[in-house]
Amino acid sequence: MNSPISLQLFTEISFISSSGRSLYLQLSDAILSFIKNGKLRSGQKLPGSRDVAALLKINRITVAKAYEELQTQGWLESFVGNGTFVSSHIVDHEPENLGGSLVPASLKKAGFSMPSMNYLDKAFDNPVTELHLDDGYPDPRLAPLKEFYRAYRTQLTRSGLYDKFGSYSNSAGPGYYREAIADYLNETRGLKAKAGNILSVRGTLMGINLVCTALINPGDVIVSGIPGWKRAEHNFIHARARHIGIKVDEYGIVVDELKEICRKQKVRMVYVTPHHHYPTTVSLRIDRRLELLRLANEYGFIIFEDDYDFDFHYKHRPLLPLASADENGMVIYCGSFGKSFSPAFRMGYLVASENVIQHLARVRILLDRQGDHILDHAMAELLNDNTTQRYLRKALTVYEERRDLFCELLSTELKNGVNFTVPEGGMTVWTEFDPSVNLEILAKKAYVKGLHISDGKAHQYSDYKTNAIRLGFASSSKEELIRSVEILKGLI
Template structure:
């Protein structure tokens, strides 16, 4: 005879017909919870399928399917003429309080300790406001999405399916993509590369992480400018490197300070954004570029050149990257299409000496076997047929107009409370507010009014507090820029 206690346990189960999970799976989950919490003992007989169906007011076949599911998993055993029992192979467990044990409980806290560190606390926020003066993103409405769709579809429909989909390929990227990127960098940036100098990555951040994993050892000194990009700095810290920040002025990284450090200790790598320093957008002056290269040759450190927005320069032709003068193989060049195309598409590249690329590819396998060769090949098609070049020429004009319009607005409407320089390129204006302006409060109030701006926290350092934020203009129409500045003016 079935135990009335066991029947009572079953009768307290709550099944939800509105749930997307099938009823029989909800029931099997519930029985499994009772076993794990010690309310159904090893060897204990379960009520019949007819009784369970009657108790829960469900179909008997549903109960039979739930029992069968748990039998296949080894939790239950069924014997002809005797019934269904909890498996004898399960150890005895002390019963836990049923009131605190829901049938489907999502785990919130792990049973093991986490090695949580401050630099790993990277809260991210996705704004949903109508208006946004962001970190400097492109306008997706201008991107050649139809052309990318067509190129991606071509990759799926052409021949050679086994080599595309049936096996793994090169960890450093597809031959087609590397060849296209090499030619593109040589033509547009004056680099001297072949496909053996190129490695495909999923954006700049992956490139930085890969470099830190492959080339930085605990205790190595890594130098970068302050203020800088904290995501990169967190990677340095995570690699257990000694991160040293040096000042950035109106001419970029203060290379004289780097020279002083080099005389005192061994520097392993210098991270720099020479085209438009992040976050202040200033360009590294030519004499400092040459001195930085000379110091790298003299002291043997790596230059990691993050060239995140080379394609957008308005007043004149941009200075060529440090990598274009990389005679002794000291520069690792990193670029991506996130700023020029869309942050949603994770496509980037590293350019370095052949032996460095080979080493990075070997390390990359530990993290990501090969990346997305289909998407890379689609982008390579757009490079080879000139789509990307035409897109960049067209958007350069649009973004320059938006820059000028936005800077005029800032000066006329907020000139008494902000200080800024018109950037030579890029998609954002580094804007310093009056010290009396609390940027954290301002960003909250602006958000409540439908405008997203940064609160500036990520640009603050113990040695730097200029009350500045990046105000991106490229992703906004002139009408949106007008309304955004109107909101700010009403709050400041």
């Protein structure tokens, strides 16, 4: 087929001057779409560049460049003295298999299969509303953003740019940051860490994922409290571990149940949030803490201690982490600045024995070569000049006032519909609703009125049901808390 096609087909082509894409590329895209939808077939001759240019009122060179572009990609072929043709190498392709629109089907669905991961189907993300009683987030309006900006900018203007920008560095994190974190944790949490015990991560979830990747084998048993944090549990499942849930009561995880499990089978890791259990906010009682450490020593399992909101405890001084009493290197301690500053700050740390940190750092290279050293250096500056510490003291006072007001509102305005215990710390109130209240319907109605709350699905299990959700108070002002409770009162 070597006769020129009618120029009529090219009258369908139009150009968008505001697209920012060159005319010759827009033309080549249009011709390619003709080939893909079957309007141009293999071996068919295209009109000459002079004719196309005259029809479309563009420069002949533009047409020539479009043809050349498609020749380079293999869609067209040119023969001196004979003209330009649709490539004969696509003769065996059916038009429908080449895609029938400017948006190829391949951009929507891949041609290869993917493993089923049902545990990732549900995402518990917060929609944006004017008001929110969230999962326990800080108020970014209080964060030292100006100070952080100055610290970050300073990193970009100081000397030693090659060390910061010109090469890769320690995958465990920059020494300056690791030293600052070690000093901070030793002072505030009673640890005895050095820089070699610290690994910089992009938040708690990366820390959990890294530990699962580096230290957990398929079939290993991981134990945690039920209800718990689904994001952590999804990591256990993804690592193909066997996850066993144990009961949580008003004193934290029931360690006696863990003891019975250890007597019957090998446990590789126990994941725990002892300071304020997620989601119920209860603290792990001292006798259970000591027994948990004893069991780890006896049975040789890892304790992954997720201390996600250590800095916010109101009743008395925060309880020191399990890691502060660990004498045998059984605890991997994890913290972040997501609850201190903002969830947008993906900065955190793992604390463990030096050989564990070295192993995790080697594995980390496979995922994230070294993290953001500029960001780490900026945070180290705020730790070393006590900006972070001053901010946390200020935020603690504000959040305690908000907790007190919020709990008073719940008691007075929703007294017949909810049951709760005033939390000793943290940023949420674990709130049980009357069984007559359908949380899913309540969440939808509240959303219509501009208030976001959880629908409770994140805390449901096949063998554990509760009509309770976390109502976060820290990220809302007093006025916003009052308005939020008024909405709930009207709905309940």
